[in-house]
Amino acid sequence: MIESLHSPHVVRVKALLSSKKDRTESKLFIAEGIQGVREALLIEGEVETLYLTKSGTERMNKAGIDLSAVNVVEVSEKVADAMSDAITSQGIVAICRMMIQGAETLETLAASHVIYLNEIQDPGNAGTILRTADAMGISAVVTSPGSVDFYSPKVVRSTAGSLWHIPVYSGIEISELRKSLPTHNVYLLDGAGDKSLFDVDFKNPAIWIFGNEARGLKEGTEDLKGATRISIAMPGKAESLNLAAAAAIVMHEISRGR
Amino acid sequence: MIESLHSPHVVRVKALLSSKKDRTESKLFIAEGIQGVREALLIEGEVETLYLTKSGTERMNKAGIDLSAVNVVEVSEKVADAMSDAITSQGIVAICRMMIQGAETLETLAASHVIYLNEIQDPGNAGTILRTADAMGISAVVTSPGSVDFYSPKVVRSTAGSLWHIPVYSGIEISELRKSLPTHNVYLLDGAGDKSLFDVDFKNPAIWIFGNEARGLKEGTEDLKGATRISIAMPGKAESLNLAAAAAIVMHEISRGR
Numbered sequence: 349m350i351e352s353l354h355s356p357h358v359v360r361v362k363a364l365l366s367s368k369k370d371r372t373e374s375k376l377f378i379a380e381g382i383q384g385v386r387e388a389l390l391i392e393g394e395v396e397t398l399y400l401t402k403s404g405t406e407r408m409n410k411a412g413i414d415l416s417a418v419n420v421v422e423v424s425e426k427v428a429d430a431m432s433d434a435i436t437s438q439g440i441v442a443i444c445r446m447m448i449q450g451a452e453t454l455e456t457l458a459a460s461h462v463i464y465l466n467e468i469q470d471p472g473n474a475g476t477i478l479r480t481a482d483a484m485g486i487s488a489v490v491t492s493p494g495s496v497d498f499y500s501p502k503v504v505r506s507t508a509g510s511l512w513h514i515p516v517y518s519g520i521e522i523s524e525l526r527k528s529l530p531t532h533n534v535y536l537l538d539g540a541g542d543k544s545l546f547d548v549d550f551k552n553p554a555i556w557i558f559g560n561e562a563r564g565l566k567e568g569t570e571d572l573k574g575a576t577r578i579s580i581a582m583p584g585k586a587e588s589l590n591l592a593a594a595a596a597i598v599m600h601e602i603s604r605g606r
Numbered sequence: 607m608i609e610s611l612h613s614p615h616v617v618r619v620k621a622l623l624s625s626k627k628d629r630t631e632s633k634l635f636i637a638e639g640i641q642g643v644r645e646a647l648l649i650e651g652e653v654e655t656l657y658l659t660k661s662g663t664e665r666m667n668k669a670g671i672d673l674s675a676v677n678v679v680e681v682s683e684k685v686a687d688a689m690s691d692a693i694t695s696q697g698i699v700a701i702c703r704m705m706i707q708g709a710e711t712l713e714t715l716a717a718s719h720v721i722y723l724n725e726i727q728d729p730g731n732a733g734t735i736l737r738t739a740d741a742m743g744i745s746a747v748v749t750s751p752g753s754v755d756f757y758s759p760k761v762v763r764s765t766a767g768s769l770w771h772i773p774v775y776s777g778i779e780i781s782e783l784r785k786s787l788p789t790h791n792v793y794l795l796d797g798a799g800d801k802s803l804f805d806v807d808f809k810n811p812a813i814w815i816f817g818n819e820a821r822g823l824k825e826g827t828e829d830l831k832g833a834t835r836i837s838i839a840m841p842g843k844a845e846s847l848n849l850a851a852a853a854a855i856v857m858h859e860i861s862r863g864r
Contacts, residue, residue: 480844596847
């Protein structure tokens, strides 16, 4: 059992929690807690190392999770806390392998609605949108360069396990996505849009662009040529919707209308 | 201009930021930033004191906000940071008066759909749900005892100004709400519900109960007698939706179906 806070295991986990550079170079990231780790374990070879405290082990056993093929390392409660992004650990910490989707596979989404996140910054919003996309049966989520890292701990946690259910394409320019899916409609969520979400025909697959929470997409660029600005009806007094709330409304409509 | 970090103003603001007890006793709370404070100022007498830095004042002037009837106190950047819930302040900090809704006015919601939040804990979810309710023209949000304080800084911030648009009733038992609105349908959001959200008739006003993120409402209690469990269709692999995402989907349906 690892008990020393100076253990190289602790150093390694802390680095993967805090450094995007370390994650990107090693193609590894950290997942904590039973919900996420259980989903990760369903994918062969996804978990490189699983750190468990005594109570963490009990919880995994109680949930009926088979650990026979897993590289399990026992740790003390103190070490687990040091390895955790939260103040106290749940006693279950996994080093996982990134599931990197190559841009060459974008074409396989030819029959699917696709969510495109443009420069999304808030980790809670990002993770929640992925979770909702998973719930609504969306085939993939694509993010622009400059978006938050989906393998950072706060995003991983917010996905509530969905990170292992639905592919995420990172760092894809909208122009590249549009080239890969040339017959898709392109819709842009905009409070002052020309067309109501209620009037969209969902039978034809579309790219749905959700803009950065603070910055809008640049007008008049080639990237947005032929894109239709869609608005969600807002009869009340609020100026705008939280991005994850707006995305949930759109994805529910996609799911209903398909 | 207040420059000392030991000023009683700073002590007072910090107390209102951190202590629910202080807020409840004084019936005051803190709002920061231009979006919230602008909305607060639209209500006569709502802002007790407005602390502004030089740059905060410039931003208010630039936004065309009339400060002539407001008790403005100038503060240094350092004092504003000390008065802020965030790491650095936007230079705009207001002491606001709570807008307490008495339970005796619940009857006025007789023709309206009402959102009931049962033991909601997450401040981001709480604020986002209020913001969405405002956007969708919902008449009121009602919360149970044991819910997060809607006047705590993280919730106030997440409402993005909606706190001043739509009434919030706090600490109301579901039984009391049902007594005040006896002809309302009662719906409970439940992943394993009997009835689909798509099949609900929105013409009749209803109480929509959203449960605590971790704990469900107790089965078989008098409180839930005659309540229908409603499920949102989830064709994908996710186990459940984030509460604010689920609430947004429901409220959009209410808005559409009314």
